[in-house]
Structure formats: structure tokens, C-alpha cells
Amino acid sequence: MDEGIDADLGKVDQAFFSEYLYPNLGADRDDVTLGPTHGVDFGVLDVAGTALVVATDPVSVLPRLGFDRAARFALDIVLADVAVSGLAPTHLTVSLSLPPDFGDDDFATFWEAWSDEARALGVSIAAGHTARYSDCSFPWVGAATALAVGDHDDVVRPDGARSGDDVLVTKGPAVEATGLLTSLFPDEVPLSDDALDTAQARLDEAGAVRDARAISAATHGGVHAMHDATEGGLLGAFFEMAGAAGVRFDVDTSQVPWRPGVREAADALGFDPWTATTAGTLVVAVDPTHTDDVVDALDRQGTPVGVVGTVADGEGVTLDGERATKPRGDSSWPVYAALAERAADQ
Known part of the structure; x- marks a missing residue:
């Protein structure tokens, strides 16, 4: 899912973080x-x-x-x-x-x-x-x-997912990338006017604050981890949360919500929606006894959500029973760079 990604763009990876950043954090304070x-x-x-x-x-x-x-x-x-x-x-x-x-x-x-x-x-x-x-x-x-x-x-920590938790996803893949690329470069997107309008509307869904507040208010102690799926996309967020908690995420992709226009924009522009930045999409690990409360809270404010899988002992991520490969970067970055260069030349 990560072919064509420039791994040097975007956030640094765990190896860079561990070698250069983590050992050098100034004073130790209790x-x-x-x-x-x-x-x-x-x-x-x-x-x-x-x-x-x-x-x-x-x-x-x-x-x-x-x-x-x-x-x-x-x-x-x-x-x-x-x-x-x-x-x-x-x-x-x-x-x-x-x-x-x-x-x-x-x-x-x-x-x-x-x-x-x-x-x-x-x-x-x-x-x-x-x-x-x-x-x-x-x-x-x-x-x-x-x-x-x-x-x-x-406080809910992104590294708090526990074996047995349900995994919930709001909105789905590439919401931000779809809205951003089609809004910034409309003349470069080979879509009909109606399809373009639909894709551009996704940018207004890139905020996560209101959804996070609704989730937190829905249950006390039932939400174990929450993460905004930004750079590296939804697949990257699964790996980050699983890796931070030392567990495995088993995901059924058929249960992941998709917003209108995302697939069409990804096909038209040539990026992988699973590994494209998607600010506004939350991944949440929830005690199963509280899942319905979280889903109901999101439904009340009109936010699409899917119960997409479970947390298990182990490591990494499986998609539909198959081991997934961790993304090496974000698939939307090289597309953005190419579109920006093309627009500058015109």
C-alpha cells in the first residue's frame, strides 16, 4: 500500500526518533x-x-x-x-x-x-x-x-490499547488528503464538477476536536486509547497505536467507513488512501462494554463511525486476516509536491 511514497518527507520515523531525539531531552524532572x-x-x-x-x-x-x-x-x-x-x-x-x-x-x-x-x-x-x-x-x-x-x-493515552478492546474508526481513510488536494489544485483533478465538489467538501471534516470531546463525554474509563490519523494515514495510525501499546490490531476493512469522494479522488490523483494523511479521522480503542455508548455519541453529532476490529496479544497489524506492512511515509506528500510544481509552472 505504500508504493511511490517518499519516506524522507513528513514526520520522522521511529528509528530517527530513537537515535537522535529520545536520548536528548534536557533535564530530567519528576x-x-x-x-x-x-x-x-x-x-x-x-x-x-x-x-x-x-x-x-x-x-x-x-x-x-x-x-x-x-x-x-x-x-x-x-x-x-x-x-x-x-x-x-x-x-x-x-x-x-x-x-x-x-x-x-x-x-x-x-x-x-x-x-x-x-x-x-x-x-x-x-x-x-x-x-x-x-x-x-x-x-x-x-x-x-x-x-x-x-x-x-x-487522561486517555494513545498507547493505552489493551487486548480485548474494540477498535473504532471515525470518517475513514484520506479525508484530509482528499479535501486538501482537490481544494488546492482543482484544475489538476480529472473529476466532474459534481465529483470535485464532493471531494472538496471533505476538508470541512478534517477537525477532530468535537468528536474527541463527544467520545470522552460518552464514557468514563471505557476509552483506553485515541489517536488522530494524520501523516501516514489510517494504516499508519493502526501501526502507531499497536506499536506504542505492544499489541496487535486485527482489522476488518469492510467495516471501515468511507466518505463520499475519497475513492474517486485517490484514483484520479494516484495516491493510496490507506496511507494518505487524514486529520479528523480518529482511531479509538474501547472496552467492548462501552462501544455502544461511543457509537451512539458519535451518531448524535452526525459523525460516521465503524467498529472495525479488535486488539489482540501480539504485534503489528492484520487487515482481513493478512499481515500488513507498515507504511514508509505518506502517499499524499509526493502527489502534493507534483501538483504544486505543476501549478507553479502554469
Whole structure:
């Protein structure tokens, strides 16, 4: 499923993390109860008995989406890594390194939309830094740190899957990649107007915060692990969660939900939907006695979800009874690069 992937693009792999990052983490402090771990979305600090969940992500601004839509998309991506902790995001710090030609009016549109979305999600912007610098360019224009405050007992760890759990998937493969590529490069997508509109609408489903909050509210203690399937796609998320917990995921692909337009866009653009980035799609390991509660909570807010498999003793991932191969990267990255180069030449 990973032919044509450039493994040098996107997040570093576990080998790079273990060799270069993990041995060099500064001072050892007792208040870091969960530090940097490959495949785990966030860290946890203990502050006088209270859990402080923290995660940092790039800020990616895509002007072709329009600055209002681009802001909401960027913020939802930043907040997702904290939301999957089971605690609702509460605070945010933002550092923006803006291109010199990012005008004041466009920035105002962007920042007002960012603030409106943060307000809707109950998130306060607590600190930051904003400047224009030469050599900065879209889409990568800074980074942001999201925080959540709550009880340690309420924290859901991405490495918490247990043998016997049900595996649930919301939305399905390549939701983000489909919406993003067809919205950024509509003239390069060989689809009919109706099919293109359907594929582009997937971008509005790339947020995971509201779904994560609904899942956490549905059950206390029944959700053992939750992960946003970003780079490496849904298959990569299965491997990350299974590897982090030291278990095996057995998946029935016929039970995985698919959003309209995803298969068509993947065929038209030539990427593997199983290994394409899909922010907004959650993978959840749930005690079977709580599965119906989680499914009902997602149904009430109109989010498609499938009970796609089980967690078992062992390692790795099986798809329909066959051993799967871990992705070496993200199948949407080389497609994005090719489309961007083609658009620049026109």
C-alpha cells in the first residue's frame, strides 16, 4: 500500500526518533509524567496534582483556501493532539513567522477566524509571538502549543490499547488528503464538477476536536486509547497505536467507513488512501462494554463511525486476516509536491 511514497518527507520515523531525539531531552524532572514518545500525540505534566496536557504542532496556512477557511483548518489540526488526550483543549500559545507579503487585511481575516474558532471550542489564546521575516513562506508559518487542564485519571493515552478492546474508526481513510488536494489544485483533478465538489467538501471534516470531546463525554474509563490519523494515514495510525501499546490490531476493512469522494479522488490523483494523511479521522480503542455508548455519541453529532476490529496479544497489524506492512511515509506528500510544481509552472 505504500508504493511511490517518499519516506524522507513528513514526520520522522521511529528509528530517527530513537537515535537522535529520545536520548536528548534536557533535564530530567519528576513532574513530567509522560514525555516525548514516538506515536504518542502529547506530553503530560503534573502541576500540584493536576494534569497539564501539552502538544506542539506546525501552523500551516494555505492561502488558496481563503484565509478564513485556512485559519480554521490550521487551528483544528493544532488542537487535535491535545483533544485525543480525553481532556478538552483550554489554552493555546502561538508563534507566527509571517511572509513579508502577508498583508494586514489578509492577516486580520485569518486571525479573526482563528480566534472565532478558538472561542467556539472554549480555548483561550494565552501568549504568543507574531512577526514578518524574510525567507518565510506559506504554508509553514510558525508553530503553536495547545494545552488542556484536568484530572490525571481522565487522561486517555494513545498507547493505552489493551487486548480485548474494540477498535473504532471515525470518517475513514484520506479525508484530509482528499479535501486538501482537490481544494488546492482543482484544475489538476480529472473529476466532474459534481465529483470535485464532493471531494472538496471533505476538508470541512478534517477537525477532530468535537468528536474527541463527544467520545470522552460518552464514557468514563471505557476509552483506553485515541489517536488522530494524520501523516501516514489510517494504516499508519493502526501501526502507531499497536506499536506504542505492544499489541496487535486485527482489522476488518469492510467495516471501515468511507466518505463520499475519497475513492474517486485517490484514483484520479494516484495516491493510496490507506496511507494518505487524514486529520479528523480518529482511531479509538474501547472496552467492548462501552462501544455502544461511543457509537451512539458519535451518531448524535452526525459523525460516521465503524467498529472495525479488535486488539489482540501480539504485534503489528492484520487487515482481513493478512499481515500488513507498515507504511514508509505518506502517499499524499509526493502527489502534493507534483501538483504544486505543476501549478507553479502554469
